[in-house]
Amino acid sequence: MSLPPRSTNLELKAPRRRRYILAAILIPSLIVAELLWLHTETIRADTLRAQVTASHDRRISWLTLQARIAAAETAQRGYLLTGNPALLDPLDPARNDIAQNLSFLLATPGAAEPARMRRIERLIGAMRIEMDRTIENARDGRGAAALTSISTGPARRIMDDLARETDAAIDNESRFANTLQSAFTEQRARARDNVLAIVGIIIALTLALLASLWSNARKRHISLVEAFEAAQGSAGFFDSTIGAVLILSPTGKIEVMNAAAVALLGFFVSAVDKLDISTVVDIAPGEGSFHARLGLVGGQLQRTQLIDRVVQDLHGNNIPVDIALGVMHAPSGDRIVVSLRDISERKRLDQAKDDLMSTVSHEIRTPLTSIVGSLGLLRAGVSGELPPEASRLVTIAENNSRRLIRLINDMLDIDRIESGKFHLALEPIDVRDVLERACVGSEGKAKSEGVRLSCTTPDFPVMVSGDADRLLQVISNLMSNAIRAAPAGTTVELALSITESGTACVSIDDRGSGVPLTFRTRIFGRFERAEQHDSTMGTGLGLAISREIVIQHGGRIWFEDREGGGTRFAFTLALMGALASENKAAPRVLLCCAEPRVCNTVVEMVGAEQGICTVTRSAPQAREAIAAENFALLIVDLDLPDRDGLALAQATRTAESSASPASSFDAPVPILLIATQSSDTDRLLGLEVVDVIDGPLVESTLAENRLLRALRAAMALTGSDNPVILHLASDGDRLASVAAIAAVMDSGARVVSASDLPAAQRVATSTVLDIVLLDLDEADTFDALPFLFDTDGAAIPTILYTARDIATAAARPRRATAVRCRSARPDFAASIRRAIRADTAGTRRNNAA
Amino acid sequence: MPLSILYVEDDPDIRHIVRVALSLDSLISLEVAASGAEALEMLAQQQLPDVALLDVMMPGMDGPTLLQKMREQPATAALPVIFMTAKARPGDVADYRARGAIGVILKPFDPLELAAAVRTLVETHRRTT
Numbered sequence: 001m002s003l004p005p006r007s008t009n010l011e012l013k014a015p016r017r018r019r020y021i022l023a024a025i026l027i028p029s030l031i032v033a034e035l036l037w038l039h040t041e042t043i044r045a046d047t048l049r050a051q052v053t054a055s056h057d058r059r060i061s062w063l064t065l066q067a068r069i070a071a072a073e074t075a076q077r078g079y080l081l082t083g084n085p086a087l088l089d090p091l092d093p094a095r096n097d098i099a100q101n102l103s104f105l106l107a108t109p110g111a112a113e114p115a116r117m118r119r120i121e122r123l124i125g126a127m128r129i130e131m132d133r134t135i136e137n138a139r140d141g142r143g144a145a146a147l148t149s150i151s152t153g154p155a156r157r158i159m160d161d162l163a164r165e166t167d168a169a170i171d172n173e174s175r176f177a178n179t180l181q182s183a184f185t186e187q188r189a190r191a192r193d194n195v196l197a198i199v200g201i202i203i204a205l206t207l208a209l210l211a212s213l214w215s216n217a218r219k220r221h222i223s224l225v226e227a228f229e230a231a232q233g234s235a236g237f238f239d240s241t242i243g244a245v246l247i248l249s250p251t252g253k254i255e256v257m258n259a260a261a262v263a264l265l266g267f268f269v270s271a272v273d274k275l276d277i278s279t280v281v282d283i284a285p286g287e288g289s290f291h292a293r294l295g296l297v298g299g300q301l302q303r304t305q306l307i308d309r310v311v312q313d314l315h316g317n318n319i320p321v322d323i324a325l326g327v328m329h330a331p332s333g334d335r336i337v338v339s340l341r342d343i344s345e346r347k348r349l350d351q352a353k354d355d356l357m358s359t360v361s362h363e364i365r366t367p368l369t370s371i372v373g374s375l376g377l378l379r380a381g382v383s384g385e386l387p388p389e390a391s392r393l394v395t396i397a398e399n400n401s402r403r404l405i406r407l408i409n410d411m412l413d414i415d416r417i418e419s420g421k422f423h424l425a426l427e428p429i430d431v432r433d434v435l436e437r438a439c440v441g442s443e444g445k446a447k448s449e450g451v452r453l454s455c456t457t458p459d460f461p462v463m464v465s466g467d468a469d470r471l472l473q474v475i476s477n478l479m480s481n482a483i484r485a486a487p488a489g490t491t492v493e494l495a496l497s498i499t500e501s502g503t504a505c506v507s508i509d510d511r512g513s514g515v516p517l518t519f520r521t522r523i524f525g526r527f528e529r530a531e532q533h534d535s536t537m538g539t540g541l542g543l544a545i546s547r548e549i550v551i552q553h554g555g556r557i558w559f560e561d562r563e564g565g566g567t568r569f570a571f572t573l574a575l576m577g578a579l580a581s582e583n584k585a586a587p588r589v590l591l592c593c594a595e596p597r598v599c600n601t602v603v604e605m606v607g608a609e610q611g612i613c614t615v616t617r618s619a620p621q622a623r624e625a626i627a628a629e630n631f632a633l634l635i636v637d638l639d640l641p642d643r644d645g646l647a648l649a650q651a652t653r654t655a656e657s658s659a660s661p662a663s664s665f666d667a668p669v670p671i672l673l674i675a676t677q678s679s680d681t682d683r684l685l686g687l688e689v690v691d692v693i694d695g696p697l698v699e700s701t702l703a704e705n706r707l708l709r710a711l712r713a714a715m716a717l718t719g720s721d722n723p724v725i726l727h728l729a730s731d732g733d734r735l736a737s738v739a740a741i742a743a744v745m746d747s748g749a750r751v752v753s754a755s756d757l758p759a760a761q762r763v764a765t766s767t768v769l770d771i772v773l774l775d776l777d778e779a780d781t782f783d784a785l786p787f788l789f790d791t792d793g794a795a796i797p798t799i800l801y802t803a804r805d806i807a808t809a810a811a812r813p814r815r816a817t818a819v820r821c822r823s824a825r826p827d828f829a830a831s832i833r834r835a836i837r838a839d840t841a842g843t844r845r846n847n848a849a
Numbered sequence: 850m851p852l853s854i855l856y857v858e859d860d861p862d863i864r865h866i867v868r869v870a871l872s873l874d875s876l877i878s879l880e881v882a883a884s885g886a887e888a889l890e891m892l893a894q895q896q897l898p899d900v901a902l903l904d905v906m907m908p909g910m911d912g913p914t915l916l917q918k919m920r921e922q923p924a925t926a927a928l929p930v931i932f933m934t935a936k937a938r939p940g941d942v943a944d945y946r947a948r949g950a951i952g953v954i955l956k957p958f959d960p961l962e963l964a965a966a967v968r969t970l971v972e973t974h975r976r977t978t
Contacts, residue, residue: 358936362906365935366860369957373866376960382869405957425943469942618977 027205034198041191048184055177058111061101062170066163068097069127073150073159076131080138080146088135095131098124110176112169120169123162130155244340250333252277252290264342266314277338281311283323294325294336301325301336311340320344350419361412365405372401410541417548424467424552427596428576428603428615431462431471431504435496438475445480450488456495461614462504463576463607465600470549471573474557477542478508478569485512485567503555503572511566515559523559546571576603576613587611587632587836592622592648594640598674602635605829609836619644626652633835634671638687645673646776646800650692657709668713670835672795674828675785685785686795686831690714690771693801707801711771714797715749718770725751726767728760728784729775760784769796776802793827794834852968853878853896857888857915858904858933863956867902870960877964885910889918892925900971902954905934905945913948920949929974931967933958 072094078087102124105111112120134155137146149155238245244261246254253274262268265280277283283306284293295302306323313319319342326337375398378386386394416422439455446453475494482492490511499505515523524547550557550571557571589611593599599615606613611632616622619640626634634652638645649671656668673687691710693703715723752767754760763769764787772788788796854871856879858864864881871877880898882888885907892901901919905912912932919925932945935956945953952970954963 362934362936365956366863366906369935370860370862370866372957373863373870373960377866377869380873380961382873401957620976 030201034194037194038191041187041194045184045187045191048180048187052177052180052184054108054110055173055180058105058108059170059173059177061105061108061111062166062173065098065101065105066166066170068094068101069124069159069162069166072098072131076134077150079135080143080150083138083143091131091135095128112172116165116169120162120165123158123165127155127158127162130158244342246277246280246338246340247328248277248290248336248338249274250291250335252284252294252336254280255335261340264313264319264340265311279312281309281321281323281340283309283325283338291334291336296327296334296336299327299329299334301327308343320347353419354421357412357415361408364408368401368405368408372398372405375401407541410545413545413548414541417545422548422552424470424549425596426465426467426553426600428463428591428599428613429466429468429471430615431464431466431496431506431573432457434466434468434471434475435494435506437472438479439494441472441476442479442483445483446492449483449486451483451486452489452491454491454493456493456497458496458498461612462496462498463603463613463615464504464553464573465576465603466553466573467549471553474546474549474571475506475508477546481542482508482510482512482567482569486510487512498575499572502575504575505570505572507568507570509562509566509568511562511564514561514565514567524557576600576607588629589613589633589635589832589836590616590622590625590631591635592616592619592640592645593635593637593674594618595637598637602674602828602832605832606635606836608829609833611832611836619648622648623651626655631669633832634669635832636671636673638673638675646692649673649689650694653689653691672828672831672835686828687785687788687800688795688797688831688835690717690797690799693799694804703801707799710799711749714771714799717797723749723770724767725749725771725773726760726763726769726788727751727753727773727775729753729755729773729778757784761787764788772796772798774798774800776800777804789827789831792830792834794830795828851876851878852900852971853880853898854900854902854967855880855882855888855891855898856902857882857885857907857912859883859907860904863904866960867963870963871967873961874964874968877967884908885912885915885918888915892919892922892928897925897928900929900931900951900967902931902933902967905932906936916949929971931970 072091075088075091075094079085079091102121106117106121111117130149134146134149137143137149150159238256239259241258242260244264245258246261247256249255253276255274257265257268284290286293304325306325309321309323310318311321322341322343324339324341326339328335328337375394377383378394379391379398413422435455435457439453442453479492479494486492493507493509495507495509497505497507524543547557550573554574555572557569559567559569562568587610589606591599591602591606591613593602593615594617603613603615614625614631616625622634622636625631634649636645636648640648652669652671668690671689673689675685675687690713691706693706693710711725749771752763754763761784764784769788769790774784788798790796852874854877856864856867856871858867858881861883864883868879868881871879880891880895882891886909888901888903903912903915907915910918912934916930919928919930929951930949932950932953933956934945934953942953951974954966954970958966
């Protein structure tokens with residue numbers, strides 16, 4: 001169930017910085033540009049104004065010049081006309097003014113074209129000369145000539161030219177002034193327009209900004225409203241849901257709990273202190289980030305269901321739950337949604353049902369015990385021979401009681417299968433043993449039906465990882481079906497074989513009338529029964545249960561018709577160390593081990609090396625097996641019940657040396673002792689035992705001789721001319737005596753002593769060791785095991801000894817070897833490999849590595 | 850070989866059956882107790898049997914509790930014990946063995962095979978000790 005998709009107006013993209021930066025750069029730039037422009041225009045205006053002023057001054061100057069020239073002329077004319085010298089008074093001031101103005105105009109740039117200025121200058125100069133001459137003439141009485149000169153003569157011409165030139169100059173100036181004026185006016189108009197434009201832009205920008213602000217505010221409001229509504233909706237949904245839901249932050253802290261979660265767990269998470277989910281339930285063990293530990297990869301959870309977990313509530317009570325996980329992608333990080341379903345009720349019901357089944361079955365079995373017991377005894381004649389009819393009646397009662405028993409057993413099995421509680425206890429077993437038991441168990445039934453039994457098994461072990469009792473149940477079931485189906489006088493054949501594909505196959509053949517057509521598809525279903533007309537009917541559950549057992553063994557079960565009539569029922573089982581059993585020349589390994597998981601591991605390892613493992617569970621069993629056949633390798637668990645491992649190793653060596661004292665240790669059987677590193681059965685440590693010697697070395701010649709022999713054997717094993725021997729012991733006497741013995745051997749052997757574990761560790765990590773001597777009386781002898789391996793990871797040949805007897809030494813409690821190995825790991829498989837290969841090759845340690 | 854057995858069972862019918870069934874083996878000598886308490890008394894007063902055959906479900910003191918009490922006393926600490934129970938399927942055997950029994954005989958049993966079953970368990974136990 002999911003919420004309908006909601007649209008939102010709010011763009012989920014974050015606002016782009018670039019745009020704003022661009023605007024932040026552009027707008028001030030524009031403004032600055034405007035200001036610069038204004039500034040420029042202002043300067044230009046000033047310039048223009050200055051120019052106008054200058055032009056004005058020049059014009060004034062020209063006009064003044066003209067006026068003074070006119071005045072000078074008038075003065076001159078007046079004098080000429082009247083001869084009154086007083087009229088010449090204004091002449092000098094006028095001529096001064098003219099000179100002044102002229103020099104001013106000459107000095108002022110732009111007054112007139114240079115050519116014109118020169119002309120004017122020349123003309124004024126000429127005018128001056130003429131004036132002087134004229135006045136002189138007049139003074140000298142040549143007034144008439146003077147007048148003529150000034151009215152029509154050169155003076156006139158000069159004055160006219162002067163007037164013309166100065167007029168032109170003034171016109172130019174006027175025109176120039178007008179131009180300036182227009183420019184000025186234009187500029188002012190432009191400036192005004194520009195300012196208006198700027199104002200306009202500012203207004204526009206302001207409006208735009210306000211519009212944008214308004215739009216954003218509106219959008220935000222709408223989004224907030226929608227978000228609020230969505231949150232309200234989700235909250236309502238969240239809190240009303242029956243299941244407990246928690247939402248976890250990306251770091252695994254509880255962010256939100258719904259009402260149901262609060263009710264289940266009894267506490268409420270305040271916003272301030274966020275609890276880590278691991279205080280409630282451990283769904284993400286290990287190290288690393290929360291998401292990595294949880295299995296969130298690429299936005300997807302690797303596991304979404306955690307079945308049958310336990311959560312802790314506020315008071316520390318354990319509540320059984322099923323957990324479902326989901327991912328909620330949020331912009332600030334992926335949230336994990338944890339749904340808890342309280343299964344305590346279901347567990348209670350399951351438990352109640354189990355209890356009921358078990359009680360009922362017990363309550364039914366108890367009286368059945370008496371019934372079947374009494375009837376069996378009666379039939380056996382304990383109270384005298386029964387008359388035939390009585391015997392028949394008793395047999396009927398007994399058979400039906402047995403039927404009831406089978407029914408109860410089958411019902412219990414089916415119930416367990418259906419509730420998923422049907423489990424097998426798997427361990428390495430030889431299927432041949434199971435067949436034998438089945439055969440023996442079916443003899444009675446076969447005899448009473450007049451059916452013969454034949455049992456065929458191979459002559460090598462067929463090791464599978466299986467539950468012997470359950471496999472027996474399957475074979476017995478198939479056999480009883482076969483016996484029932486087989487006509488009297490025929491044979492039911494039970495056989496064990498290895499198929500081409502490398503699996504074990506058990507087959508039961510009969511010469512009955514075959515499986516009826518109507519049953520062929522349903523035969524392995526529950527309560528399916530073929531029509532039978534005798535009283536020994538099956539419960540109809542047998543094949544269903546057999547099928548489940550076979551499936552849980554990883555095999556398959558089927559039936560087929562036989563040529564010539566009859567049926568074969570068969571099932572397959574996966575072999576341990578798959579192809580090993582096929583090769584009859586494969587090396588035989590004896591394993592003596594009681595702990596099933598260790599057994600399994602070792603059998604697998606042996607199989608991987610193409611060896612076949614015979615499994616024994618105790619030292620006596622192992623001794624029997626060793627006596628019966630030759631093995632290429634013995635693997636013994638150090639932790640056998642009663643700590644027999646060491647004793648077994650010693651006994652084997654003793655037997656070897658007494659069997660062939662002369663050639664002893666030419667080819668001793670390699671013995672590997674297994675020690676498990678604390679409770680970590682995946683890490684097997686091996687000890688390759690050359691010998692185990694007891695008796696105080698200093699006093700016992702026997703022990704000394706044995707040690708000597710063992711050292712020689714070990715040196716023969718190493719194949720090195722200068723073997724390095726590590727001696728781990730703290731007893732000074734012991735050290736001395738061993739050193740003495742070693743010296744006796746006259747070889748390049750070098751003995752390195754270590755009196756405690758750290759010293760041994762140092763030696764082991766810095767030197768290549770060939771042989772190890774371990775003093776069993778050292779408290780932490782076995783703690784050295786993690787270091788005593790060679791470059792291949794295989795165990796180094798070791799001689800163990802004790803001053804006491806083996807049983808006492810072995811009985812010392814062994815501390816769990818919890819020492820960390822160095823980065824190179826002891827490799828038990830390598831030890832096995834070497835031992836097996838050495839045996840098949842007939843030589844040992846041909847300078848490996 | 851002779852074998853002396855102490856048998857503890859509260860159900861009188863089953864007691865009778867077992868008595869008769871074990872009597873088929875003439876070399877077996879049988880002592881019977883009807884409860885754990887009675888069994889402990891008998892163990893204290895008489896010579897120890899070779900093996901104790903204990904019913905599991907009994908009112909008062911059940912089989913495992915009786916076993917525990919036996920283990921607490923030095924005289925009976927090493928006495929081998931076989932449980933008899935209707936409340937187990939083959940897979941539960943390991944469980945009982947973990948509690949200290951040398952084996953389990955499931956009810957209902959074949960009375961004709963009972964003696965042999967007990968002997969087998971005792972012999973296997975003796976061999977591996």
